[in-house]
Amino acid sequence: MSGNQSEKPAGQDGVPDWRPPRLQPATRAVSADDSNTQVEEIRAKIYPRSITGVFAKWRIMLVLATQLIFYGLPWLQWNGRQAVLFDLTERKFYIFGIVFWPQDVFYLAIILIISAYGLFLFTALAGRLFCGYACPQTVYTEIFMWIERKVEGDRVARIRLDESPMSLRKLRIKGTKHLLWIMVAWWTGSTFIGYFSPIRELGSELIHLQLSFWQWFWMIFYSFATWGNAGFLRESVCKYMCPYARFQSVMVDKDTFVVTYDKIRGDPRGRRSKKIVPSQAGLGDCVDCTICVQVCPTGIDIRDGLQYMCIGCGACIDACDQVMDKMNYPRGLIRYTSESGMLDGLNNKQARQRLFKPRVFVYFALLSVFIIGLIVSLSMRTPLRVDIVRDRGALGREIPGGMIENVYRIQLINMSENDQTFALTARVNDIAQVNVLAGEENAREIKVPAFSSQWFPMVIRAPAEGSATGLHPLTLRIENTDQKAGALSAERDTTFYVPN
Template sequence: MSNDQSTEGKNSEQAPAWQPVQIQRPAQVSSSAGLTEEESTRVIEEFRAKIYPRSVTGIFARWRIILVLFTQVIFYGLPWLQWNDRQAVLFDLGARKFYIFGMVLWPQDVFYMAVILIISAYGLFLFTALAGRLFCGYACPQTVYTEIFMWIERKVEGDRVARIRLDEEPWSFRKFRIKATKHILWIAVAWWTGSTFIGYFAPIRELGSDLINFELGPWQWFWIIFYSLATWGNAGFLRESVCKYMCPYARFQSVMVDSDTFVVTYDKIRGEPRGGRSRKVDHHEMGLGDCIDCTVCVQVCPTGIDIRNGLQYMCIGCGACIDACDQIMDKMNYPKGLIRYTSENGMLEGLDNKQARKRLFKPRVYVYLTLLAFFIIAFLVSVAMRTPLRMDIMRDRGALGREVPGGLIENVYRIQLINMTEEPLDLEITAQGKDLENVHVRAGDSDSAVVKVAPFANEWVPLVIQVPLGEVKPGLYDLQLKAQTLESEELDLKAEEKTSFFVPN
């Protein structure tokens, strides 16, 4: 038996007799004394122990590669897309505008951001209820960048056994050269990742030019270095520790799964009792199950757990152990599926995946689907009905109403006009009141009531409204302000807001 298939100490202990699959939770903590000394020592040793995942091929490994490529093409490529001579996706915090292709979100549009977060949350709940930590295993940034860094590590240092031997041998020029090459490549990827991330918050084409010429501002330098170091540290060093000890999702997933949720499952009925044997013997006559106790499933696990001990909160559902076990089953001429994606009830009752999937759709899944559909439809309808022209009004508190030469009563306002289109707008401001006639509107310093607003811009305009004194009595009058594009404009847009007109005694 090869070194890769040797027993792995604590990870390869004989599993107890078969019992229903349950999520293993951290050791119970006493509210008065905390962890015992033995538990504390075990946790510290597990945290310090370095995991050397073995490379594996198979259907789930291919899906991980596809998802890594898919997510990174989007992440690295999206900031470079152009939309009408501007960056297609840009979260401009300085200008307080979020550009998302043809849509621009302003601070007043925080509702849309809240709905997007709600949709993401319900989507995560739905995926967890159906397939456990599906997101963790294939699309989580921590998993994706750890996979990239591990691929670089395997190319530079070799597979599992070679990496273990390299770490155990004393320092030499060869070891320094290999380690330095790995970290240089890691830092290059981390720097590219950090720079791209900042490119979502500052125009990336200008950022790239400034970066090459060392003309970045201090905050830009800070955030690029910060996110680069965070990527380097999380994906290169912390790796599985983030999933096991830092990620809150691992803790609350147990309340979102049940016995019909599809998770990575070891079939203890078929696999136990485990033990080594020759492929030529009939292991059933020896009283053995299909598991040959090779521990390859442990060696390929990125979090270092033994799935044969039951589903654990550290399992990210990547399916690496399934690929590894299927390969061993092929070599032993045993049926595949000793470790597989299925539900606890499906394994107990011997159901195939098609039958087990029918049990997935329970009331709570329909609730998640209904809520998710509701919020998606509400978001799309709201965006479709969203007016691209807005107007906000502020009264001049220092002069609510005053008499001016010419026998006129004058009120002063400040209005904010927001143009959410990609075209400049000429807007005419008009005012109407139920008990007010001959209302005269003046915008800015001119006698005109027409205001020019640039594309994706907002303009604060001083607005003066006058009414003949002889036509009104002292009091407060309702007033309707309307901003509308001129007839010569291609777009027919308007915005209306209510305010009041005050006539002093």
């Protein structure tokens, strides 16, 4: 992956073709040697070299931020309960002051649409930047690699350790590393379960081995997946398993900002003394040190052009800038820019102006519409839901006292944070007097605890005298009696049947 590269055919303008060979159309059949090379690349272990710089600091800050949210969010309390809890047993999703029920699947669809358009917009602007800084696979790989460097040393030390024969020292170092990895993975798996079971009770249940089968299963599964993906698979997930890597090419174009090697400025490559002027020696600014390859977490050579395996982490930019500083060359041989900006010699400000095209505005407009719609819908969401089911076994019957009785079942969902008492009233066309009795005690009021859903039997009675036979439209109104915490009301339409 290193070494001098053969010259690419020049275009009509005399500029070498910048497009990476892996993104160009295939012009020849894949030979056996190519297949063997690909298999060797898959099997080869990558030893990323540690690097410091602007983008390395950004990665560290985002690792800390994302993990602070992940590990800390389940411990937050909201009105005496866990602020974020996806209670699958009770089929309720608590997110701070909002509770989502199975009937709210509409909101899930909206959130998925927002995520899709956000992905399209972000990729059109900045390529695979999310993968390099906030993707869980990248974040946990960074954490595991940090532990590995602290225990085994940097790149050269790790290579020598792996190549050395097994010994007590090697066994001790490897054992320490895996012990720390397993501790982080187990903590991660336990936190993951804490989003679905009350995390403050989880510790006690874990100590006393009182977890359910599915809690044990998902805790062990998620812990093992973290240990395996971040400790062993690493870049293979990004290169061969992640679907985003495969279809990002249809969302980026020549104006998208990505990690780019300036081929015009850097080639021809070659090692040289700091005293040599590159132009006089017929060389570009690239000194062919291959450090950009050594720091790459996926092991690619960015000098071959944009490749779907590049996660946009910027490690090669930090490495190259340090080399340029040592050689007293201008920074930016590898930088975030667009293909058109590099070929046309544009600065970053000019290149950014080309980002805003009709496609980007369409993505942004659609994303804004769905976000605003979601916010408005949540703000107008009534924390009271009512469902009425008629008793099909007895549409209507006459009872002693000259009354007609219809039987229903009513479901009340109280999505507020307070216990509520609801009063029920009914209105039937052509019938002046209608009584509503609900609950086991046939009362006019029903008590429903906070964040709960309950079914009640409901009886509606009307005088038989003067009531025409047949179906009559009926409107049922439900409203809370104590409106100090806010008025809750709802109306539902059904029918009242008067038999012959």
